[in-house]
Every structure is written in C-alpha cells, then in structure tokens.
Amino acid sequence: MTWTPASVAPPLKDYEAKHFLLEVEGKVATVTLNRPERKNPLTFDSYSELGAMFRAAANDEDIKAFVVTGAGGNFSSGGDVFEIIGPLVEMDTAGLMRFTKLTGELVKAMRACPQPIIAAIDGVCAGAGAIVAMASDIRYGTPDSKVLFLFNKVGLAGCDMGACAILPRIIGQGRASELLYTGRALRGEEAERWGFYNRLISGEEVLAEARSFAKDLASGPTFGNAMTKRMLQMEWAMSVDEAVEAEAVAQALCMTTEDFARAYRAFAAKKTPVFEGN
Structure with missing residues (x-):
C-alpha cells in the first residue's frame, strides 16, 4: 500500500480508501473497519493505509475530528490470523522488525495527527483493534462490548504498539498490568468504571453519539x-x-x-x- 506524500496528498474528502471505509461529512471524517464477516481484522495493507492516512490528515485543513468504528456490530478482532499471524511465523527477525515498526507507526500517526479521534466501540475489540481504541483520544463503548489485549494468548508480551506506555495512563498501572498479563476481556460496564470508556452507550446509538461529539469538537476552537x-x-x-x-x-x-x-x-x-x- 502506498500513499501520496502528506505534503501533496489530496484532501481526505476526495480519497477513496482501499482497505477501510472513509466517509467525510462536514468537518468530521469517519473511518470504518469494514470486513464484518471476519469481525473487521487488520491486515498488512490496512495497517499501512491507516497510518499513512492519519499522517496525511495533519495537512488537511478541512477535517477537524475523526470517528473510528467497525462494521457489523464489532470494532475489530485485531490482526488477521491467516493474513498476518500465519506469515509472521515464517518471517526472519528483519521481517518481523519491519512488521512491528509498521504497526507502531499507526499508533504514532494517530497520536501525532492534530485532530481529536473518537472511537465508537461495539462487540469485539481485540488485539490490535484494542490498541487502535487505546490510541484514540476519546472512547465511547457499549454494554455488550469486549476489549481484549490478548497478545499473551498467542505467546507474546503485552508490550505491543505502545500498550505498556499508554494503557497505564488511561486506567492505571495495576489495572493495565492485569489486562496485559492475562488477556482477559474488559467488558462494557467495567471498561467505563475503569476509565477506558468515556461513556457507555447502547449499540444502536454509539456511532451517532460519537459523531455528534466529534461534530461538537469540530465546531470549537x-x-x-x-x-x-x-x-x-x-x-x-x-x-x-x-x-x-x-x-x-x-x-x-x-x-x-x-x-x-x-x-x-x-x-x-x-x-x-x-x-x-x-
């Protein structure tokens, strides 16, 4: 996946995303992870395109806020088992380093883009999907949602894509440690109580509420x-x-x-x- 350099990138309203949906309404852009039949997993291409888009957003004077969500009642199941995890098992160290830097670039791009990012989270929000939610500025969730930092479930460390730096700042060191050591599900009401979610909203209303809040931010200073x-x-x-x-x-x-x-x-x-x- 390639993207025109940010200095000459087209406005986001004119860009046709290949690996997610991008909808611009007024000053708000909505990014929808859109593989609902697989619970919206991330792939090598979607990592790359998302990171490049958020980098390019720094130069888009029309977009003032982002909403990130998933299609079909789920946010994201994380890295695709067959399109990412399978190939990773066969890679050498240099290839693995290229991959982990690629994934980390997405988080750095989200944190560096000047626009606030609001995540609207329903259903499964796991692995790299949980990281995308974590890297957002504001998180709206539903009672039925499940957030899982499940890296240890596949034999890895919890220190993925900045989780050990960012998650404790959101929910505290002890709670972050529990989630990263166990990979257990953080469900909706607990996620709000712990401060991971800013608000808990019904599944029917969460996206609309996130967009409404983004619109309010976009009309501010x-x-x-x-x-x-x-x-x-x-x-x-x-x-x-x-x-x-x-x-x-x-x-x-x-x-x-x-x-x-x-x-x-x-x-x-x-x-x-x-x-x-x-």
Whole structure:
C-alpha cells in the first residue's frame, strides 16, 4: 500500500480508501473497519493505509475530528490470523522488525495527527483493534462490548504498539498490568468504571453519539484543540515545571488566534462565539 506524500496528498474528502471505509461529512471524517464477516481484522495493507492516512490528515485543513468504528456490530478482532499471524511465523527477525515498526507507526500517526479521534466501540475489540481504541483520544463503548489485549494468548508480551506506555495512563498501572498479563476481556460496564470508556452507550446509538461529539469538537476552537492534543502527548515526558513552562508557550500561541478574539467579542456582545479554527 502506498500513499501520496502528506505534503501533496489530496484532501481526505476526495480519497477513496482501499482497505477501510472513509466517509467525510462536514468537518468530521469517519473511518470504518469494514470486513464484518471476519469481525473487521487488520491486515498488512490496512495497517499501512491507516497510518499513512492519519499522517496525511495533519495537512488537511478541512477535517477537524475523526470517528473510528467497525462494521457489523464489532470494532475489530485485531490482526488477521491467516493474513498476518500465519506469515509472521515464517518471517526472519528483519521481517518481523519491519512488521512491528509498521504497526507502531499507526499508533504514532494517530497520536501525532492534530485532530481529536473518537472511537465508537461495539462487540469485539481485540488485539490490535484494542490498541487502535487505546490510541484514540476519546472512547465511547457499549454494554455488550469486549476489549481484549490478548497478545499473551498467542505467546507474546503485552508490550505491543505502545500498550505498556499508554494503557497505564488511561486506567492505571495495576489495572493495565492485569489486562496485559492475562488477556482477559474488559467488558462494557467495567471498561467505563475503569476509565477506558468515556461513556457507555447502547449499540444502536454509539456511532451517532460519537459523531455528534466529534461534530461538537469540530465546531470549537480547533487550533486550541490541536494544541491540547499535542501538549497531552508531549507532557508525558516532562516534569511539572517543564510542563507549566511549555503550556505557557502553547497558550500564548493560542492567544494570537482569531478564535480567541472572536470569543472575546462574542462574550462582550453576550453571544455564543462561532469558531473558525484560525
């Protein structure tokens, strides 16, 4: 799978995805993993195309938020057993390293793209699918969903695609350790109680609610939203003093935007501000 370099990539609204569905409505793009007969597994091609798309999204000025979901009542069953796991068994070390770097690139691309990503999760959300959910900024789930970081079930470590770095920051070290050591299912109500899900919503409404929230974010001060996401990422490796200093610079930059001035003028006029992202 190849993708035009991000600097010259076409707008996402004009792109026809080959290994997932991509739908653009207004300022929101919805990515749907679309192999429902297999519970939407990921393949070498879909890893590559998804990562490249999120990298290209950094240069798309029209898209302000993403929703990621799965077709047919499931989010994703993870890496395809026959299209990925089977070939991996036959690879040498160099080939395996190319694969693990490819999968990690997807997570890095999701975290680096400036747009917030909201995952709408129903049914099975396992392995690499659980990682895609984890790498999103916001997660909406259903009572019937099951999240499984099941790498140890296939004889591997839980340290896959950044799980040991990101998951503890979402649900805590002890809870993340339990999931990564056992591969057990984290079901809907528990996932919300542990903080993995931001909200628990019925299967019939979860995608619509995720899109509604994405639309709300897309109508906000999107330069500020992008800065928030960037600082949330950068400050993992900072001391508190460093973080305070970095946020002073980031917020000063936000104060130079027209959206900041719009908000002031609207407040003074007792109106609701209409943000334009600049």
